[in-house]
Amino acid sequence: MQKAVPIAHLKPALDELERLGHSRSQLFQQAGIPLPASEIITLPVGEFIHFYGFVLRMLEGETSHRSDRQPFTKEVVDLMCFCVINCTNLWEVVERAAAFNRALGPRGGTIKAERHGGWAEIVVDSHRRRHDFAGLMVDLASMNLYSKLFSWLIGKQIQLTKATVMYSAPDDPLLMLDFLGVPLDYGQSANRLILASSYMDMPVVRSYAELLQVIDYFPFDSWATSCPYEATSISDQLRVLLMGVMQRGQPLPKLPAAAQLFYMSSATLCRRLREEGSSYGKLRSDCQRDYAEYLLKRTDLSIQEVAIRMGFGDDRAFRRAFGKWAGYSPSDYRHRFQHDH
Missing domain, CATH: 3.30.70 (Alpha-Beta Plaits)
Incomplete structure (x- = not known):
């Protein structure tokens, strides 16, 4: 189960965008969060990171426009x-x-x-x-x-x-x-x-080859690790990274790349996770399940489209994986949620 972050943490930023002429409900819609703004009190960590980054990019666009310059891409x-x-x-x-x-x-x-x-x-x-x-x-x-x-x-x-x-x-x-x-x-x-x-x-210890491993995930830290979410353990911080990556539609990083982003070796990251009773494979699987459940509950994407967004080669592989995670097929899970709500 994902931890939730109060949307109130973004109130000043949302107020500023409203002052600049943006409708709050439209901001949620543009960010792909299909819920009326009045109903949103908290967001799961992954959704919050996604919305947080969206809000910052909107603010950057506004400040760049006022300065007659293009924002950094x-x-x-x-x-x-x-x-x-x-x-x-x-x-x-x-x-x-x-x-x-x-x-x-x-x-x-x-x-x-x-x-x-x-x-x-x-x-x-x-x-x-x-x-x-x-x-x-x-x-x-x-x-x-x-x-x-x-x-x-x-x-x-x-x-x-x-x-x-x-x-x-x-x-x-x-x-x-x-x-x-x-x-x-x-x-x-x-x-x-x-x-x-x-x-x-201090010397630069990274190489061009190592940069290629992590370049797709920069600048994740600017949105993820600075959000108002108390990710004190390595497991929590890694969950923030993985959920943010999936929200942006990127493939999940392999262990060496993830370890680099936390300034440690793969062996050290694995050891730290074991000490917290977890593993990289388990965290990846948990995050995939959480994000799959979100897509099934909160979007109208087809099962095949969800499978593609999740990085599966086809919907059959996704259906098998989701069945192991949730105990239901993706279609049954979506039907049960819609019936209960």
């Missing part, structure tokens, strides 16, 4: 990753990311690193004209993306000391503004990630 993020993969250390990574942004012209932002004694500051500026709530949300997602990418490149999760933003504190307390794992210092002159200077000299 997945292709642009991928190209930046390929651009920095052969760097020697993290300092060089930031310098090359800065050059990449300059090459984008008006579409790019600014990123630079500065040393101050034992500390380093990575300054991130998207050059947004308005420093409002929408800009804050989008800039935090960008800062989180850089933080996660840099951590992956050096094979170690960067523990930030502090983060500052050039925005006023929002009126509503918002759990999901804890994107970066540290308190935010509002109203500052720049968006900064502050970390120990020693991180900047």
